Amino acid sequence: MFENLQKKLTGVFKNLSGKGKLSEKNIKDAVREVKLSLLEADVHYKVVKELIDRVKEEAIGSKVLESLTPDQEFIRIVRDDLIELMGGKENNKITISRNPGFIMLTGLQGSGKTSTAAKLANFYKKKGKNPLLVAADTYRPAAIDQLVQLGEDIGIPVFTGDRVNALKIVEESKKYAEKLLHDIVIVDTAGRLHIDEKMMEELENIKKLINPDEILMVVDSMVGQDAVNSAKEFNDKLDLSGFVVSKLDGDSRGGVIISIRYITGKPVKLVGVGEKIDDLEEFYPDRYVGRILGMGDVLSFIEKV
Amino acid sequence: MGIFEKFKNGLSKARNTIFKNIKTIFSGKVLDDDVLEELEEILIMSDMGVEVSHEILEELKSRYKADNSYNDPLLLLRDILVENLQKDEVVNDFQQKPYVILIVGVNGSGKTTTAAKLAKMYSSQGKEVVLAAADTFRAAAIEQLKEWGNRLNTTVIAHQKGSDAAAVVYDAITHAKSRGKDIVLIDTAGRLHTKSNLMDELKKIRRVVEREVPGAPHETLLVLDGTTGQNGISQAKAFKEAIDITGIVVTKLDGTAKGGIAFAINHELNIPIKLVGFGEKEDDLQIFDPQSYCNALLGVDEVE
Numbered sequence: 266m267f268e269n270l271q272k273k274l275t276g277v278f279k280n281l282s283g284k285g286k287l288s289e290k291n292i293k294d295a296v297r298e299v300k301l302s303l304l305e306a307d308v309h310y311k312v313v314k315e316l317i318d319r320v321k322e323e324a325i326g327s328k329v330l331e332s333l334t335p336d337q338e339f340i341r342i343v344r345d346d347l348i349e350l351m352g353g354k355e356n357n358k359i360t361i362s363r364n365p366g367f368i369m370l371t372g373l374q375g376s377g378k379t380s381t382a383a384k385l386a387n388f389y390k391k392k393g394k395n396p397l398l399v400a401a402d403t404y405r406p407a408a409i410d411q412l413v414q415l416g417e418d419i420g421i422p423v424f425t426g427d428r429v430n431a432l433k434i435v436e437e438s439k440k441y442a443e444k445l446l447h448d449i450v451i452v453d454t455a456g457r458l459h460i461d462e463k464m465m466e467e468l469e470n471i472k473k474l475i476n477p478d479e480i481l482m483v484v485d486s487m488v489g490q491d492a493v494n495s496a497k498e499f500n501d502k503l504d505l506s507g508f509v510v511s512k513l514d515g516d517s518r519g520g521v522i523i524s525i526r527y528i529t530g531k532p533v534k535l536v537g538v539g540e541k542i543d544d545l546e547e548f549y550p551d552r553y554v555g556r557i558l559g560m561g562d563v564l565s566f567i568e569k570v
Numbered sequence: 571m572g573i574f575e576k577f578k579n580g581l582s583k584a585r586n587t588i589f590k591n592i593k594t595i596f597s598g599k600v601l602d603d604d605v606l607e608e609l610e611e612i613l614i615m616s617d618m619g620v621e622v623s624h625e626i627l628e629e630l631k632s633r634y635k636a637d638n639s640y641n642d643p644l645l646l647l648r649d650i651l652v653e654n655l656q657k658d659e660v661v662n663d664f665q666q667k668p669y670v671i672l673i674v675g676v677n678g679s680g681k682t683t684t685a686a687k688l689a690k691m692y693s694s695q696g697k698e699v700v701l702a703a704a705d706t707f708r709a710a711a712i713e714q715l716k717e718w719g720n721r722l723n724t725t726v727i728a729h730q731k732g733s734d735a736a737a738v739v740y741d742a743i744t745h746a747k748s749r750g751k752d753i754v755l756i757d758t759a760g761r762l763h764t765k766s767n768l769m770d771e772l773k774k775i776r777r778v779v780e781r782e783v784p785g786a787p788h789e790t791l792l793v794l795d796g797t798t799g800q801n802g803i804s805q806a807k808a809f810k811e812a813i814d815i816t817g818i819v820v821t822k823l824d825g826t827a828k829g830g831i832a833f834a835i836n837h838e839l840n841i842p843i844k845l846v847g848f849g850e851k852e853d854d855l856q857i858f859d860p861q862s863y864c865n866a867l868l869g870v871d872e873v874e
């Protein structure tokens with residue numbers, strides 16, 4: 266799958282011999298192939314259009330480096346733009362500045378919030394912290410049981426309060442955490458649609474209660490064009506600190522990574538790469554460019570040059 | 571509120587957000603390059619995918635030339651989409667007993683909720699339903715199904731977490747046979763289609779069903795999250811290859827996603843869409859209606 270674009274581009278540039286300049290005319294087919302590839306990766310339609318305009322502008326007239334062929338030079342430009350769109354070399358780690366610090370997880374139904382909560386708690390426990398999980402999904406059947414079981418598996422306490430009122434649970438968990446000297450509190454919330462005003466208001470109220478150090482939206486990597494709508498709405502309402510992109514252990518191309526960053530300006534901070542407790546990683550943009558573009562090897566070659 | 575009203579409401583939420591009044595925008599327009607580009611945008615933004623979108627638009631172009639009874643290119647497009655969809659409903663009239671429905675899909679797509687919704691649908695038709703808790707893997711997956719069983723007053727057959735999923739299925743079928751129950755609904759664990767060990771587990775479940783009830787599973791439903799992008803094709807291909815899928819359930823269409831990938835799957839792989847989920851409650855399930863779906867996908871107002 267990943268060699269697809271590469272092959273096409275090699276074909277497209279076959280007639281452009283030597284190391285000549287890139288021109289509107291000779292990159293036309295290449296531009297089309299890149300555009301197609303990004304759309305197949307689920308990068309949002311409008312983001313693709315803008316990106317392509319930018320690439321064209323940069324490419325036309327640019328001299329091809331000695332060591333690169335024209336197609337490689339073109340791809341270098343695309344790659345650099347994509348990395349920049351994903352946050353470039355910024356360091357986007359989770360930062361907790363208070364004690365206890367609060368992390369709040371939000372997102373659409375089934376995106377991976379509860380799993381991520383447990384994974385994060387385990388991550389901090391291994392770093393010598395004393396995390397507390399808070400079960401604030403009082404809606405989905407057995408959502409609280411799910412977090413309780415995950416907490417048991419990793420030996421981390423789960424605060425469940427009255428199991429009925431999410432706001433009350435969160436409120437009480439604050440005092441509980443302070444009393445029992447937990448230094449990090451991770452709040453799992455119910456999945457909800459961005460257009461569900463009442464449920465979005467609940468999140469705003471939870472946010473007010475705890476003023477979280479990190480408020481993350483968990484986004485399924487398999488999501489298509491609609492990702493920008495939900496991400497924008499969650500960010501508008503909650504002023505997110507970043508995203509977690511889950512389920513990247515499959516074969517989705519993950520174009521959503523580009524779209525959500527573009528539409529909100531907020532970084533992806535973590536990625537989920539499996540159902541196991543350790544399957545959570547920091548996010549490095551350059552690792553995902555090849556996947557989103559649908560080409561692997563050429564990129565590592567360009568990297569070296 | 572009748573079920574159909576509710577379905578329309580669920581979808582109209584989606585409609586009103588982006589494509590307000592699109593019908594009037596296209597009405598009276600001719601199919602020139604600008605209009606074609608706008609239509610392409612709508613199709614691609616519905617997650618239909620570039621290739622399928624182009625194929626459909628080619629059909630639109632040639633049909634538009636031949637047929638001048640349409641003064642709204644969007645409505646012709648809608649009709650073409652509808653014609654391109656297979657119509658194949660889930661069975662309501664069972665000859666076999668027990669009738670076995672296997673429910674599969676990637677993680678978090680809505681399998682367990684769909685199983686509960688189906689249990690509700692069939693029991694309200696007077697059928698006796700057994701739910702099989704064959705997700706023995708995910709934390710509290712069994713408790714989730716049991717809670718649905720309580721709410722719906724439906725039997726749930728379950729073992730311990732971590733036990734053999736196929737054994738649960740065997741027990742559920744045995745239970746249904748001995749009590750003369752009508753339907754067995756099997757809720758399986760979410761799994762990414764790229765994981766061969768997990769796909770093998772599904773094959774094993776299927777083999778047990780085949781062995782215990784001749785002709786079963788009568789339905790194997792792939793539950794597809796309506797927000798899914800192009801990866802949906804890969805999902806459908808892999809599940810079809812592994813255990814043969816008889817229909818798609820598209821969930822979460824109460825949001826703003828259009829679910830165009832379901833159209834693409836039907837188009838590319840000939841798997842019909844059979845049901846639509848549009849909420850988290852037990853009644854939020856509807857038999858698939860191509861016309862409503864295509865209207866919602868394109869943003870065509872249902873009152874014409």
Ligand SMILES: Nc1nc2c(ncn2[C@@H]2O[C@H](COP(=O)(O)OP(=O)(O)OP(=O)(O)O)[C@@H](O)[C@H]2O)c(=O)[nH]1
Nearest residue numbers: 374375376377378379380456512537538539677678
């Ligand atoms: N393969 C894979 N599965 C994941 C990953 N993260 C979560 N899952 C699975 O996705 C499904 C949904 O995850 P949850 O953590 O329950 O999602 P949620 O957002 O809490 O769901 P709701 O509370 O119902 O909104 C479960 O089956 C998880 O095991 C991941 O990174 N990879």
Ligand SMILES: Nc1nc2c(ncn2[C@@H]2O[C@H](COP(=O)(O)OP(=O)(O)OP(=O)(O)O)[C@@H](O)[C@H]2O)c(=O)[nH]1
Nearest residue numbers: 374375677678679680681682683760822847848849
């Ligand atoms: N808005 C909306 N939410 C839904 C719909 N169907 C399911 N959900 C929600 O999506 C989340 C996941 O649903 P589940 O039924 O647990 O999904 P699943 O496929 O069984 O998940 P795993 O077993 O973890 O793979 C839950 O929060 C459900 O309430 C739907 O049609 N609309």
Ligand SMILES: [Mg+2]
Nearest residue numbers: 378379402408
């Ligand atoms: Mg959850």
Ligand SMILES: [Mg+2]
Nearest residue numbers: 681682705711
């Ligand atoms: Mg489930």
